[in-house]
Amino acid sequence: MVIRHARKEDVDAISELIVRTKRLNNEFDPLFAVTPDAKERAEKYVQATLSAPENLLLVALEGRKVVGVLRAEMRERIFYEPRTEGRVTDFYILPEHRRKALGDEMIQQAAAELKSMGAEIMVADVPAQNEIANRFYVKRGFRALINQFAKRP
Amino acid sequence: MNPRKGRQRAVHSGAESGNPRKVGREDVQASEDEPSRKALEYSKFYGGKVGFAPRVPVRSLQDFSIWYTPGVAAVSKAIEADPGLSFEYTGRWNTIAIVTDGTRVLGLGNIGPEGALPVMEGKALIYNYLGGVNALPLPVRAKSADELVSLVKAMEPSLGGVNLEDIESPKCFDVLDRLREEMGIPVWHDDQQGTAGVTLAALFNALEVTGRELRGTRIVLYGAGAANVAAERLLAQAGADPRDIIVVDSKGILHPERDDIDQLMLKNKWKYEIAIRTNGDRAKGTLKDALDGADVLVAAARQGPDAIRPDEVGVMNKRAIAFFLANPVPEMLPAEAQAAGVEVVATGRSDFPNQVNNSLLFPAIFRGALDVRAKTITDAMVIEAATELASFAREKGIGSEYILPTMVQWEVYPRVATKVGQAAVHEGVARRRLSAKESMHAAMASIERSRKVMNALRDGGVIADPPE
Incomplete structure (x- = not known):
């Protein structure tokens, strides 16, 4: 298994996985209903990510197949210290490659790279109800920082 | 009047006893009417099918000082300790x-x-x-x-x-x-372990009839409910390679990249794990895609008779085996499957050859497990039971229309019970370590006792024959 930075030729495969993360989120809350054109939007999102230096886009490959993706972005924290964060916005691994420490490897590599990009803390966005993801981060020393509440106005 | 008049003794042996008549499309749909009418009428007549019967004599009311207070307290204290x-x-x-x-x-x-x-x-x-x-x-x-x-x-x-x-x-x-x-x-879910166990027994003999080994046989399980989820696990434990098994449900072939896979992870982890474990070639598509070149189809999916089409089974390997287990109407009628090239067909119905019927297994499973005071029923015990069911049929002479014993071959029950008991002892889950001979003796005693009770109740007129 190889983990490397994403390239242009990976866009299609990454977009598929990004849509899967969104569909998975939808399992936890109807406010995450996925749009019909999510795939096209995902392609634009991935392309934009690739062209912006403040973003990180890692892929895991088995042979030539993309089996995992991690997207993160650098953000400035205006009012708080530490001042810079590396935020994991999307993280997905295909089912048959789970439970084999690939997630660990990807998150560690992302941590190292975000640190070298200047991140003083690392944060990750997951749906509140996604207990599997919550456990994943807590087990790796993360703690919950913000609760996001939602309702239709 | 002799209460036994007109009663058939349900004791037969040999392959010839399972001799169902040929049944067509109309018969399958119409055959429910008569039992339904009688079931309603008789249920009202008898007011329930089972009830308590004493196991001890009441010679006089004095006996209650033994069976109840004050004597019973001694038994309670012993059990408390x-x-x-x-x-x-x-x-x-x-x-x-x-x-x-x-x-x-x-x-x-x-x-x-x-x-x-x-x-x-x-x-x-x-x-x-x-x-x-x-x-x-x-x-x-x-x-x-x-x-x-x-x-x-x-x-x-x-x-x-x-x-x-x-x-x-x-x-x-x-x-x-x-x-x-x-x-x-022991906790047993008959729709899982029972159906899967009998299916396994039927498959053992169908493989023998068609000259196959379980290892290397390509198996399609159509339907991913209780029966086939358990069948997949049992098949793998019995020696099938999970990579040679493809499970198909209403959304098509199950594979780890199907669109609903994460939904399965959250809502049906059993199916999720099957998606990852099976289908080594990572086939995608429809039932017909799965059946292309397959040796065995086990359908436990939905009511027939048109749930599976002839062109779908028609793409299976030569000497194909197909079990259609939906009840009361199998996914496809046997004659139609045979016309499409399937050699061995089984269904859940008694009016077709090869009835895959849980009743062949569950009474014997619990007989054997209870006699050794088993703490659980392991998959190994179920596989032993399936193997013995299959052996019994082989001794009678198997063929494409006889791969399983029938319910009237009652000798099979103590035999299967004995194997279950022995497997429990072997697995270390038996509280009583009976020998095979003791297990057989215990099983025979209980089963014969039930029959004697039934005969006595009928002979004594306590259980009357149903109204004509």
């Missing part, structure tokens, strides 16, 4: 509960616990008559898996075992797994 004695001093050793929440009864769906009661009574009668097991029909009102688990666990002190029945999927997997983990008596 050693709760294991409840298996010796009470009927617990031979008592099971047939528990359902009524959420998936036969092909009727969620008809509630009261609606399920006649079915559980029927099952109790089969347990009693074929296995000598004292089975209590116990549909319960339980809204959630947690509530059902908690109810069943609370009943443990009175029971030697539990038969779960007609519980919707995937709740049934969760309930079974938790109860097997948390209870010290």
Whole structure:
């Protein structure tokens, strides 16, 4: 298994996985209903990510197949210290490659790279109800920082 | 009047005893009418199919000082000191509960616990008559898996075992797994282990008839409910390579990249794990894609007779095997499957050859498990039972129209019970380490006792023949 930075030729495969993360989120809350054109939007999102230096886009490959993706972005924290964060916005691994420490490897590599990009803390966005993801981060020393509440106005 | 007049003794042996007539499309749909009419009429006439019968004599009212106070207190104190004695001093050793929440009864769906009661009574009668097991029909009102688990666990002190029945999927997997983990008596879900066990027995002989080994055989399981989820696990334990198994459900072939895979991870982990474990070639597509070149089809999917088409089974390998297990109407009619090239066909019906019928297994499974005071029923015990069922049929002479014993070949029950008991001893889950001879003796004694009770009740006119 190889983990490397994403390239242009990976866009299609990454977009598929990004849509899967969104569909998975939808399992936890109807406010995450996925749009019909999510795939096209995902392609634009991935392309934009690739062209912006403040973003990180890692892929895991088995042979030539993309089996995992991690997207993160650098953000400035205006009012708080530490001042810079590396935020994991999307993280997905295909089912048959789970439970084999690939997630660990990807998150560690992302941590190292975000640190070298200047991140003083690392944060990750997951749906509140996604207990599997919550456990994943807590087990790796993360703690919950913000609760996001939602309702239709 | 002789109460036995016109009664057939249900004791036959040999392959010739399973000699069903040829049944066509119209017959399949019409054949429910007559039993339905009688079931309604007789159920009202008898007011229930099973009931308690004493096991001890009441020679005079004085005997109650032994069976009840003050004598019974001594027995209670002995059991208090050693709760294991409840298996010796009470009927617990031979008592099971047939528990359902009524959420998936036969092909009727969620008809509630009261609606399920006649079915559980029927099952109790089969347990009693074929296995000598004292089975209590116990549909319960339980809204959630947690509530059902908690109810069943609370009943443990009175029971030697539990038969779960007609519980919707995937709740049934969760309930079974938790109860097997948390209870010290065997918990069995017949729609999972029973159907899968008989299917395995049928498959052993169908493979023999068509000159195959389980290892290397390409198997398609159509339907991913209770029966086939258990079948996949049992097949793998019995030696099939999971990579040679493809499971197909209403959304097509199950594979780890199907669009709904994460939904399965959250809502049906059993199916999720099957998606990852099976289908080594990562095939995608429809049932027909899965069947292309397959050796075996086990359909436990939905009512037929047109749930599977001839062109779908037509792409299977030569000398194909197909089991259509939906009841009462199989996914495809045997004659139509045979015309499309399938060699060995089995269904859940008694009016076709090769009936894959849970009743061949569950009475014997519990007979054997109860006789050795088993703590659980392991998959190895089920595989032993399936192997013995298959061996029995082989001794009678198997062929494409006889791969399983029939229910009238009652000698099979003590034989299977003995193998189950021995497997429990071997697996280290038996509280009583009986020898094979002792197991056989115990099984025969219980089964014969049930038959004697039935005969005595009928001969004595306590159970009257039904109204003409």
